[in-house]
Amino acid sequence: MLVMSWRKEGGFRPSVSSRWWKDIIHIEGREGVSWFNEELERRVRNGENTKFWHCRWQGGVSFRVKYPRHFSMSNLKDATVAEVWVLNGTVKEWSFSWRRPFFVWEEQLLINLLADLEGHVWNEGADGRGWKREEDEVFSVKSMYTKLEGLVILENRWGAEEQIVFN
Amino acid sequence: MDMACTFLNCNEGSLPFKYLGLPVGANPSSYSTWEPLLEHVSTRLNSWGNKYISFGGRVVLLNSVINAIPVFYLSFLKMPGKVWRKLVKIQREFLWGGVTGGRKISWVKWRSVCHPKGRGGLGVRDIRVVNISLLAKWRWRLLNGENALWKEVLIEKYGPNACDVVEEGGGV
Numbered sequence: 001m002l003v004m005s006w007r008k009e010g011g012f013r014p015s016v017s018s019r020w021w022k023d024i025i026h027i028e029g030r031e032g033v034s035w036f037n038e039e040l041e042r043r044v045r046n047g048e049n050t051k052f053w054h055c056r057w058q059g060g061v062s063f064r065v066k067y068p069r070h071f072s073m074s075n076l077k078d079a080t081v082a083e084v085w086v087l088n089g090t091v092k093e094w095s096f097s098w099r100r101p102f103f104v105w106e107e108q109l110l111i112n113l114l115a116d117l118e119g120h121v122w123n124e125g126a127d128g129r130g131w132k133r134e135e136d137e138v139f140s141v142k143s144m145y146t147k148l149e150g151l152v153i154l155e156n157r158w159g160a161e162e163q164i165v166f167n
Numbered sequence: 168m169d170m171a172c173t174f175l176n177c178n179e180g181s182l183p184f185k186y187l188g189l190p191v192g193a194n195p196s197s198y199s200t201w202e203p204l205l206e207h208v209s210t211r212l213n214s215w216g217n218k219y220i221s222f223g224g225r226v227v228l229l230n231s232v233i234n235a236i237p238v239f240y241l242s243f244l245k246m247p248g249k250v251w252r253k254l255v256k257i258q259r260e261f262l263w264g265g266v267t268g269g270r271k272i273s274w275v276k277w278r279s280v281c282h283p284k285g286r287g288g289l290g291v292r293d294i295r296v297v298n299i300s301l302l303a304k305w306r307w308r309l310l311n312g313e314n315a316l317w318k319e320v321l322i323e324k325y326g327p328n329a330c331d332v333v334e335e336g337g338g339v
Contacts, residue, residue, distance in 0.1 A: 019195055021325065023245040024305050036303055040310070129310050139307035144300035145292070149283065152296065 035151060036144075041130045043137075045123035047081030057081065058116055067113050069106065073099045085120070092122060188239060195244035204240050205253055208232060212261045225262055226289050233258070233294055241294070242301040251295045258291070 028036050042057040044050050050057050053064040053071050064071045075097040076084065086095050094117060102110060130137035133147060172179050182192030193200040211232050255277055264271035282288020
């Protein structure tokens with residue numbers, strides 16, 4: 001019922017967001033230290049939910065940011081990891097589709113990219129996210145508290161940091 | 168609406184109302200939403216039963232009271248700064264003055280009291296940090312797939328990648 005009535009009212013991006021939603025979205029503050037996201041790590045399993053270029057799933061930045069040139073040359077900008085990593089005979093291979101052949105210096109960058117992808121394994125199950133602060137990778141309020149405590153209480157650095165957390 | 172009410176034999180309600188102990192539709196940034204909570208904490212701390220508790224006992228009590236009463240509110244609503252100051256004031260006066268109240272000297276600043284015991288504090292939890300930590304859990308639950316109705320409602324309202332917006336700071 002609820003779902004239906006909202007849909008009728010004109011779809012996505014309502015002009016009025018609920019206060020709660022805004023608080024959750026902007027909990028980190030609008031800029032600065034991402035004290036929540038930096039503890040998250042994408043766990044790519046079957047790769048169907050992870051965008052190859054856009055998501056941060058290998059290392060700290062997305063491949064779009066790390067290899068902008070290759071991103072701009074790719075024909076599959078919105079492809080998921082599963083779509084790019086395809087079965088070729090018996091082995092899985094990365095199959096990109098490029099707009100044009102590479103120049104020599106770009107070849108080297110591609111080798112770097114492939115090196116980054118080395119050792120990627122396919123796993124059963126949907127992609128998810130892991131919480132770095134716990135061994136079982138599940139978020140806990142306690143670990144979050146400990147981190148924020150370090151950030152705003154212990155360091156005696158209120159002011160700037162305080163602004164970030166409590167905006 | 169009146170007709171529907173008579174037909175269904177029920178009363179017309181209005182926002183905000185309380186559901187499962189939480190105010191629904193109330194504005195979390197307004198002070199009045201939080202008043203019952205402040206009241207509750209203050210009466211619990213200042214009841215006569217706590218009159219002869221030692222300083223150490225008061226520290227324990229502080230933690231158990233803030234862990235118990237406001238956590239329900241704090242796990243859902245973001246506390247405005249004014250409420251935080253007020254809560255800390257209640258806690259501080261209880262810690263240093265005891266139940267008899269009145270203004271006593273606070274010998275150590277509140278932030279130091281909130282340091283963990285291993286770092287020279289009393290291990291009292293800073294309630295604002297508790298609040299933010301609890302809210303962070305919502306983010307986690309948004310990002311980590313369980314298919315719940317509340318998430319479907321959010322997705323219908325804020326768009327299909329509502330859950331991912333939370334990550335990567337807005338842009339995918």
